[in-house]
Amino acid sequence: MKKRSFIRDVSLAVLPFFSIAIFLSLWLWVASGDNAIIPTPVDVFNRFILFLRTPVSKTSIQRHVWVSMCRVLIGMGSAVIIGIALGALFALIPTFRSVFMPLFNMFRPIPPIAWIPLVTVWFGVGEFPKIFLVVYGCTVPITINTFTGISMVPDEFDYVSKVFHAGKWDRLRDVVFPSAIPAIIAGIKAALSSAWMILLSSEMISAKAGLGFLITRGSDSNDLALSMIAMILIGLIGSLMSLGLTFLERKLCPWETELN
Amino acid sequence: MGNRIKLSIEGVSHYFVTFNKKDIQKTHVLENVNIDVRENEFLVLLGPGHCGKTVLLNLIAGLIKPTVGEIKLDGESISGTDKRISMVFQQASILPWKTVMENVEIAPKYADIKREERRKTAQYFIDLVGLNGFEKHYPRQISGGMKQRVGIARAYSANPEILLMDEPFGALDAQTRYSMEGEILKIWEKDKRTVVFVTNNIEEAVTLGDRIILFSQAPATVKEVYDLCGLKKPRDNMSEEFLKMRDLISSNTDMLRE
Numbered sequence: 001m002k003k004r005s006f007i008r009d010v011s012l013a014v015l016p017f018f019s020i021a022i023f024l025s026l027w028l029w030v031a032s033g034d035n036a037i038i039p040t041p042v043d044v045f046n047r048f049i050l051f052l053r054t055p056v057s058k059t060s061i062q063r064h065v066w067v068s069m070c071r072v073l074i075g076m077g078s079a080v081i082i083g084i085a086l087g088a089l090f091a092l093i094p095t096f097r098s099v100f101m102p103l104f105n106m107f108r109p110i111p112p113i114a115w116i117p118l119v120t121v122w123f124g125v126g127e128f129p130k131i132f133l134v135v136y137g138c139t140v141p142i143t144i145n146t147f148t149g150i151s152m153v154p155d156e157f158d159y160v161s162k163v164f165h166a167g168k169w170d171r172l173r174d175v176v177f178p179s180a181i182p183a184i185i186a187g188i189k190a191a192l193s194s195a196w197m198i199l200l201s202s203e204m205i206s207a208k209a210g211l212g213f214l215i216t217r218g219s220d221s222n223d224l225a226l227s228m229i230a231m232i233l234i235g236l237i238g239s240l241m242s243l244g245l246t247f248l249e250r251k252l253c254p255w256e257t258e259l260n
Numbered sequence: 261m262g263n264r265i266k267l268s269i270e271g272v273s274h275y276f277v278t279f280n281k282k283d284i285q286k287t288h289v290l291e292n293v294n295i296d297v298r299e300n301e302f303l304v305l306l307g308p309g310h311c312g313k314t315v316l317l318n319l320i321a322g323l324i325k326p327t328v329g330e331i332k333l334d335g336e337s338i339s340g341t342d343k344r345i346s347m348v349f350q351q352a353s354i355l356p357w358k359t360v361m362e363n364v365e366i367a368p369k370y371a372d373i374k375r376e377e378r379r380k381t382a383q384y385f386i387d388l389v390g391l392n393g394f395e396k397h398y399p400r401q402i403s404g405g406m407k408q409r410v411g412i413a414r415a416y417s418a419n420p421e422i423l424l425m426d427e428p429f430g431a432l433d434a435q436t437r438y439s440m441e442g443e444i445l446k447i448w449e450k451d452k453r454t455v456v457f458v459t460n461n462i463e464e465a466v467t468l469g470d471r472i473i474l475f476s477q478a479p480a481t482v483k484e485v486y487d488l489c490g491l492k493k494p495r496d497n498m499s500e501e502f503l504k505m506r507d508l509i510s511s512n513t514d515m516l517r518e
Contacts, residue, residue, distance in 0.1 A: 160354075163321055
């Protein structure tokens, strides 16, 4: 039994590398035909090494990554604060809900990208409009999930707070918010992927640095390898961030993970 | 056993109103229920599933208001939840994000009792229900039977005069159920309170009750009251009196035989 589970563990640990290897060889196969038009993994790797030495648009690769990361993190951070506050207000204060919910519901279906023309005229092409769009787009799923999570406290827990005479704040702290946390985190996870989407679109339209800028630059200067480097970096950073969120969820909700 | 009336349910009727397309539908749940609960007795409310026993318990707990009638505690009418009444829920309903200790201490915590003191109270009842050593466990890490013990310890920690128990062992397997019935009797002997215990299981009712109130099918009315004070606890469920009582009740119920 022990031996078998050891083999299982090892194979589970190796399998991800296996799938990546298959992906790379498929890519190589597609890219290395006679009239292939896309760069091979080797081309991309070489371009990456070159990039490390020679900046693009007077900006180093680290700088490009840093600029985009800052926009996403600042945008997400603000959206988390605004979204949770807004969702909680909607759920807990009926007057607030009836005044602002219809407005919120009208803004909700307008995709952030649709705001680009208006925002550009308004705020120009600096940092603020890009971060603003990320905040706008990410606030929506977080607000909705917070609202749902808080409004749907199971009856049984509500009864507990009544029978044992929880005060208003006791109830919020011990019953309402903890039961909403999983929904809130799911909202943040959904927001994270749209954060990158929004940021990329606004960077591709107007930016002097960042991963979205690199994609456009690669396309404009017939340097597809450069675009692909940006794509790979987004994939890596994005998955690391959602891994970070999963870790955060475990820290915030120790009751959902088993000890040992 | 004192014969003083602790809690009285006087002329309670209850119906839920539901809207079904065009019609307003009234669902009668309880029909003119009158029950006197004696101080420190173990009273069992027995009835078929969905007959309204849980509704009656929620009414006593003050979680819902009766359509008609009154509930009196020590002769005074009560409405809403009351600090003298505590409850063990059907689905344990312990908070998954709190440890065993944190769950058990919530009642004294909400009553603003200092941490040290309330921990002492909680620890006493955790020991009483046999969960010593599991204080720091989260509900996920313990079994269904243990969760019910947490629910019982939590209800006791509120230091109530009346304990309501809503089919607390309904979700447990037969083996655990038997042992929990034994436990609850032991705890009740050690720390006497007035208990109102709801069940749909005749055997459980005969094992636990000083008196058994038998309900009819919905709308629930009191069909019969059985006095079991003559049967000494703990009761042997193979003894002649036990079986006789069980058959007597069984022949009088609206329940399908299990």
